[in-house]
Amino acid sequence: MKRFSDGNMGGPYKRSRMGPDDIEVRLLIPSKVAGSIIGKGGKNISRLRSDYKASVTVPDCPGPERILTVCSPEVETIIKVINEVVPNLEDTSGRSKTGDDVDIRMLVHQSQAGCIIGKGGLKVKELREKTGARIKIYTNCCPDSTDRVVQITGRGNTCTDCIQEMVELLKTVPVKGVDNQYDPINFDDLYAEEYGGYGQGSGGGGGGRGMMGGRDMGGPPIGGRDMGGRDMGGRDMGRGGRPAPFGGPNARGVGMGGPPPRGGGGFGSGGGGGGGGFGGGGSRNGFGMMQENGQTEAQVTIPIDLAGAIIGKAGARIRKIRLESGAGITIEKPLPGATDRIITITGLPNQIKMAQYLLQQSVHENTNVARNHRY
Known part of the structure; x- marks a missing residue:
């Protein structure tokens, strides 16, 4: 979605270069799948950029998570790129043996989360029913940022259909207030489960x-x-x-x-x-x-x-x-x-x-x- 903002552009994490009509979608991904998205010598990511005429970036980060950013004037183009990436994410869902579910985590500005939730949760309920995806919107922002994680779980095409619906919604709601995008160098394992990050404790815990x-x-x-x-x-x-x-x-x-x-x-x-x-x-x-x-x-x-x-x-x-x-x-x-x-x-x-x-x-x-x- 377009980043209309009066906020601070600072921080070490470099944002993608965007044209005036570009829409930006950012996905939080585990660092361990970044290599398969990029490909040997950057072959895969170069092909995605060339085939879809889109900006696709996965900046390096020493921590357990990175951000995949896709920019294009067309929502359909962004969804096509994400569809190509989905097979890499299926291996991290914890359900890879079934070949069914994928876990996609999209970053949205805290001021835009409300348009996905809707009054009394009606909009997110509608999205669940319409797409069949399971949706969780984390309350806490990612460390040192104004971004919240929206977790979408389900079959690959179900998740991308849901993302497309969300992006269309987000296009209608400009970012308000400070806009401090999440830099994964600030990853915090202690609170990862609270903001939707890929911490060591993701997907499990003790037995009580x-x-x-x-x-x-x-x-x-x-x-x-x-x-x-x-x-x-x-x-x-x-x-x-x-x-x-x-x-x-x-x-x-x-x-x-x-x-x-x-x-x-x-x-x-x-x-x-x-x-x-x-x-x-x-x-x-x-x-x-x-x-x-x-x-x-x-x-x-x-x-x-x-x-x-x-x-x-x-x-x-x-x-x-x-x-x-x-x-x-x-x-x-x-x-x-x-x-x-x-x-x-x-x-x-x-x-x-x-x-x-x-x-x-x-x-x-x-x-x-x-x-x-x-x-």
């Missing part, structure tokens, strides 16, 4: 709070005696209830032992005062369920007001901890009325131990800052 149940799941932890105690992965975890707490029941702070490679000290008690650190999790090895690839999973809880000490501004701290430990770490949103949040750590045992240590260290160093800011 009781997934580590079983009477014998609180055996002795790895790395020393101080990793948990009864409330940190022992008897309480054995009941299959909530994950181990961040500190003991009367903890005033978070204890920190030495880093995992030195062994010995564990992660629980220590100079921080009163109470253990992260709990071990389930199973006799001190962690959670063992997966086929040798990875395990541990869950712990943290008070809501300490979450910021781990997350950091725009998720900077949690990204650093993931990178340094090599573990997968997700922090769930608190349930209504809850006073804590669940942290799930996935990886090899040594990766989980390192992640636990780094998480504790982050809380120890940033608690005061976190309690003065919301993340």
